[in-house]
Amino acid sequence: MVRKDTKAMNWEPVIGLEVHIELKTKSKMFCRCSADYFGAEPNSHTCPICLGLPGALPKPNVESIKFVQKLGLALNCRIQLSSKFDRKNYFYPDLPKGFQISQYDKPFSINGHIEIKGQENLKRIRITRVHLEEDTGKLTHATINGRRVTLIDFNRSGVPLVEIVSEPEMSSSDEIKDYAQKLQQIVRYLGISDADMEKGSMRIEPNISLRRVGEKALPPYKIELKNINSFKFAQAAVEYEIERQAKILKSAKTPQQETRGWNEIKKQTVSQRSKELAHDYRYFPEPDLVPLSFKPQESIKLKSEMPELPHQKFKRLTLTYELSQYDAQILTRDIKVAEFFEEAVKIAKDHGLSPKEVANKIINKNINVKNTLPAQLIKILLESKKTEEIDDNKLTAIINSVLRENPKAVSDFTKGKETAIMFLAGQTLKRLKVKADPRLVIEKIKNILASSRKRKIES
Amino acid sequence: MTGKLRMKNVDITNLTIKEASKLIASKQIKVKELVNLHLGRVKKLNGKLNAFITICEDQARHQAEKVDILIAQGQKLGPLAGIPFAVKDLFSTKGIKTTAGSKVLENYVPVYDATVISRLKNANAIIVGKTNLDAWGHGASGENSDFGPTHNPYNLKRVPGGSSSGSATAVASGSCLAATSTDTGGSTRQPASFCNLVGLKPTYGRVSRYGVIAMASSLDTMGHMTKTVYDNALILNITAGKDEFDSTASDGIVDNYAEHIDKGVKNIKIGLPKEYFDGLEPKIKAAILKALKILEKLGAKIVEVSLPHTEYGVAVYYIVQPAEVSSNLARYDGIRFGFGREMFGAEAKRRIILGTFTLSSGYYDAYYLKAMKVRRLIRDDFINVFEKVDVLICPVSPTLPFKIGEKNTNPLDMYLADIFTVNANLAGIPSLALPCGFIDDLPVGIQIIGPDFSEKLLYQVGYAYEQETKWYERTPKL
Numbered sequence: 001m002v003r004k005d006t007k008a009m010n011w012e013p014v015i016g017l018e019v020h021i022e023l024k025t026k027s028k029m030f031c032r033c034s035a036d037y038f039g040a041e042p043n044s045h046t047c048p049i050c051l052g053l054p055g056a057l058p059k060p061n062v063e064s065i066k067f068v069q070k071l072g073l074a075l076n077c078r079i080q081l082s083s084k085f086d087r088k089n090y091f092y093p094d095l096p097k098g099f100q101i102s103q104y105d106k107p108f109s110i111n112g113h114i115e116i117k118g119q120e121n122l123k124r125i126r127i128t129r130v131h132l133e134e135d136t137g138k139l140t141h142a143t144i145n146g147r148r149v150t151l152i153d154f155n156r157s158g159v160p161l162v163e164i165v166s167e168p169e170m171s172s173s174d175e176i177k178d179y180a181q182k183l184q185q186i187v188r189y190l191g192i193s194d195a196d197m198e199k200g201s202m203r204i205e206p207n208i209s210l211r212r213v214g215e216k217a218l219p220p221y222k223i224e225l226k227n228i229n230s231f232k233f234a235q236a237a238v239e240y241e242i243e244r245q246a247k248i249l250k251s252a253k254t255p256q257q258e259t260r261g262w263n264e265i266k267k268q269t270v271s272q273r274s275k276e277l278a279h280d281y282r283y284f285p286e287p288d289l290v291p292l293s294f295k296p297q298e299s300i301k302l303k304s305e306m307p308e309l310p311h312q313k314f315k316r317l318t319l320t321y322e323l324s325q326y327d328a329q330i331l332t333r334d335i336k337v338a339e340f341f342e343e344a345v346k347i348a349k350d351h352g353l354s355p356k357e358v359a360n361k362i363i364n365k366n367i368n369v370k371n372t373l374p375a376q377l378i379k380i381l382l383e384s385k386k387t388e389e390i391d392d393n394k395l396t397a398i399i400n401s402v403l404r405e406n407p408k409a410v411s412d413f414t415k416g417k418e419t420a421i422m423f424l425a426g427q428t429l430k431r432l433k434v435k436a437d438p439r440l441v442i443e444k445i446k447n448i449l450a451s452s453r454k455r456k457i458e459s
Numbered sequence: 460m461t462g463k464l465r466m467k468n469v470d471i472t473n474l475t476i477k478e479a480s481k482l483i484a485s486k487q488i489k490v491k492e493l494v495n496l497h498l499g500r501v502k503k504l505n506g507k508l509n510a511f512i513t514i515c516e517d518q519a520r521h522q523a524e525k526v527d528i529l530i531a532q533g534q535k536l537g538p539l540a541g542i543p544f545a546v547k548d549l550f551s552t553k554g555i556k557t558t559a560g561s562k563v564l565e566n567y568v569p570v571y572d573a574t575v576i577s578r579l580k581n582a583n584a585i586i587v588g589k590t591n592l593d594a595w596g597h598g599a600s601g602e603n604s605d606f607g608p609t610h611n612p613y614n615l616k617r618v619p620g621g622s623s624s625g626s627a628t629a630v631a632s633g634s635c636l637a638a639t640s641t642d643t644g645g646s647t648r649q650p651a652s653f654c655n656l657v658g659l660k661p662t663y664g665r666v667s668r669y670g671v672i673a674m675a676s677s678l679d680t681m682g683h684m685t686k687t688v689y690d691n692a693l694i695l696n697i698t699a700g701k702d703e704f705d706s707t708a709s710d711g712i713v714d715n716y717a718e719h720i721d722k723g724v725k726n727i728k729i730g731l732p733k734e735y736f737d738g739l740e741p742k743i744k745a746a747i748l749k750a751l752k753i754l755e756k757l758g759a760k761i762v763e764v765s766l767p768h769t770e771y772g773v774a775v776y777y778i779v780q781p782a783e784v785s786s787n788l789a790r791y792d793g794i795r796f797g798f799g800r801e802m803f804g805a806e807a808k809r810r811i812i813l814g815t816f817t818l819s820s821g822y823y824d825a826y827y828l829k830a831m832k833v834r835r836l837i838r839d840d841f842i843n844v845f846e847k848v849d850v851l852i853c854p855v856s857p858t859l860p861f862k863i864g865e866k867n868t869n870p871l872d873m874y875l876a877d878i879f880t881v882n883a884n885l886a887g888i889p890s891l892a893l894p895c896g897f898i899d900d901l902p903v904g905i906q907i908i909g910p911d912f913s914e915k916l917l918y919q920v921g922y923a924y925e926q927e928t929k930w931y932e933r934t935p936k937l
Contacts, residue, residue, distance in 0.1 A: 048571050048670075052790045054564070055551045055573055055670040057705050089786050089818070098789020152794070282818035284827060287677035287783060289706050 016168035030058030050158035052096030072109025107131030321355035472633035490541030573670025590625025620650030645880025647682035648892035652904020663887035667702035725758035730848030785814025
């Protein structure tokens with residue numbers, strides 16, 4: 001969605017995305033505290049390690065490394081056979097050690113891609129790297145007994161966080177939304193995270209700049225957007241930035257390289273940190289952790305353990321169940337819906353129902369798979385079919401008797417009084433035990449009256 | 460009554476763990492008596508020596524009673540049961556304040572024990588106190604403590620070495636039978652040799668670092684000091700081994716270091732690295748050569764060898780170590796525990812600035828990365844030389860214990876005190892420092908350096924020499 005004034009100026013947005021996703025491992029990245037902290041009492045999921053107490057040392061969680069490698073594979077990355085952790089040094093009160101354990105020059109996976117909807121065809125967005133790091137604590141600013149204080153909750157400190165960095169190859173807010181949603185879908189298919197933006201388990205940071213259409217080189221600046229907690233805000237922030245930067249460029253100036261945040265109330269981005277204040281993270285290899293090496297067999301084994309991914313499921317559903325692309329698309333958007341569909345199809349088979357009928361029911365009735373069982377859906381489906389079949393004979397009989405008992409209304413209708421049919425339909429519906437579609441009943445009455453008239457004329 | 464008589468007969472200044480353990484096992488002394496004797500000495504001497512920051516009188520007595528009960532119940536306990544020991548104040552001790560020798564942590568009380576401490580506690584050894592040190596382990600004299608300098612028991616006007624200054628003084632003065640220490644660039648070996656003690660710097664990864672306040676994580680090793688080589692091996696038997704809380708701790712099997720300690724040195728090849736003797740103070744050189752003569756007499760073969768990258772050791776060390784220090788000290792921001800950064804002393808600030816600079820973008824390659832490459836060459840030197848010889852012997856310190864105030868105005872002078880010790884840390888290999896005599900009534904030490912995980916061999920060589928010389932019998936007059 002490129003705004004008209006940027007188009008008019010022939011500016012093209014250049015957008016890359018850094019996405020952070022919290023992994024749903026049992027324990028934290030470097031200690032045994034539970035990583036399932038959401039809603040827990042502050043600082044109840046802590047120990048000397050995730051509090052960064054003097055002398056404490058990190059101990060890597062093997063599960064989280066596996067999760068990241070699986071994500072790497074799902075994103076078509078190359079899994080690195082040798083990897084290591086590094087220290088990213090910076091000061092912030094939510095960072096208990098004064099450094100974050102992250103990965104600098106040897107991430108677990110590199111060189112992947114995601115396919116998103118382009119303007120006409122699918123567009124391939126390359127992924128630079130997928131690496132693992134630890135999350136920070138959470139600050140809350142509050143007033144207690146009249147004093148303005150900042151409270152720190154370290155429950156989140158040390159929760160494994162995967163960072164996915166794309167190349168700056170997107171050019172609209174629609175593309176970043178599609179990219180982020182695709183990524184979210186893959187992560188959920190892998191079962192490695194809820195990737196919930198509102199809960200903060202997925203965070204997206206677009207970096208954005210503009211260049212003249214046709215230019216290949218990257219612009220000499222870039223703006224990083226931080227603290228965005230929904231797809232909607234991400235789109236709004238990117239659109240705001242495109243306009244803001246276009247205005248600056250129009251006046252023959254270059255926007256300042258900086259980090260900006262999104263203010264949802266003002267609906268605008270606001271400066272957070274300028275280039276001069278940018279951190280020098282002083283990365284160096286984490287001496288408390290030994291470098292990691294993996295055998296090629298291990299990545300082969302990992303590949304064999306990979307679950308079906310969204311595009312694979314989509315393809316299989318269209319082929320196996322002869323679904324339309326549209327239906328398959330909707331059914332595979334959420335893995336839970338796709339799984340629900342396949343369960344229901346199994347049951348449907350025993351009742352002579354087709355996968356298409358099941359798909360229609362799920363899509364048209366917008367079935368909530370969270371509180372419906374596949375068997376329940378089939379029951380509903382069968383019942384609705386049953387009533388339709390019986391209805392035809394039963395309905396004809398009831399209508400005939402209603403017509404016989406209400407000759408006045410019948411003659412009113414034949415004389416052209418349209419409302420009379422409503423009376424006849426009401427009477428019919430009353431006698432029908434099951435709920436029926438009034439439009440169908442009206443149609444049926446009209447047909448019977450028409451054919452009886454026809455018979456009369458013929459006779 | 461008889462108890463008192465027995466106590467009078469025990470001269471704890473000359474007591475070793477081996478002997479004390481025998482006295483306890485044969486019920487000639489109660490643990491409580493042994494602990495009381497040591498606590499008495501701790502309290503009597505601390506004003507003079509300043510070896511302890513915290514004295515754990517109540518806990519020690521309480522623990523002693525518990526061990527006595529176990530003994531009375533007839534439980535079979537190990538050789539460290541009831542042994543009073545001191546803990547360098549870098550080791551986290553649950554419920555006992557742990558200061559790192561810095562005002563920043565003046566009131567910090569850990570909620571957990573370092574792995575070494577929990578292992579020693581499980582062996583029923585008894586903590587008598589937490590010892591003084593150069594703040595954060597930064598120093599080679601003990602003068603850089605925010606709690607005042609520690610004094611050398613052999614000459615109160617002189618330093619006991621550092622950074623494990625209080626641990627060395629505590630053992631040498633007979634205030635305890637052993638002390639934990641750390642060795643990042645010589646902090647165990649140099650004070651051990653200044654105080655006529657045996658000090659081990661184990662192989663990197665042999666002893667867990669978990670719970671010990673980090674100085675420079677890739678160099679830090681958890682050592683200990685004792686009066687004798689045998690005692691030293693007994694401690695390593697307990698502290699060595701894998702630890703699920705330290706990923707860098709080796710899961711290789713742990714030897715029984717005390718077993719076959721008297722195997723002797725027949726046909727052992729000892730290398731004499733020439734770089735360590737060029738320009739060495741003649742009296743120290745003579746003491747070491749005399750020690751080598753004794754080992755030769757015992758059947759060892761002495762060979763001159765070369766470690767060509769030796770001279771770069773201090774330079775590499777003062778890049779790598781401050782870099783890691785700058786990162787490790789970042790957590791002391793005063794937010795959750797301890798006081799703020801303004802409480803850091805000059806030396807810590809100096810290292811934070813040095814380390815921050817060398818890790819900065821644009822300088823990283825020229826300093827840190829380069830230093831790490833040279834570090835590799837230093838390690839390769841040792842690997843190569845250990846193809847020719849079994850162990851190396853060289854001096855620990857270029858000087859004798861110096862006067863308090865003599866060097867602490869010039870940081871560079873102090874850094875050069877590490878010149879013979881840093882390379883073992885850079886290479887990650889073990890080194891055992893032990894007494895080799897006295898010059899002008901001041902102790903001198905040698906170090907025996909071996910390949911990775913060769914602690915058992917180091918003890919055998921050290922023991923053979925010690926049995927011939929028994930320098931440990933010369934206790935300070937206090």
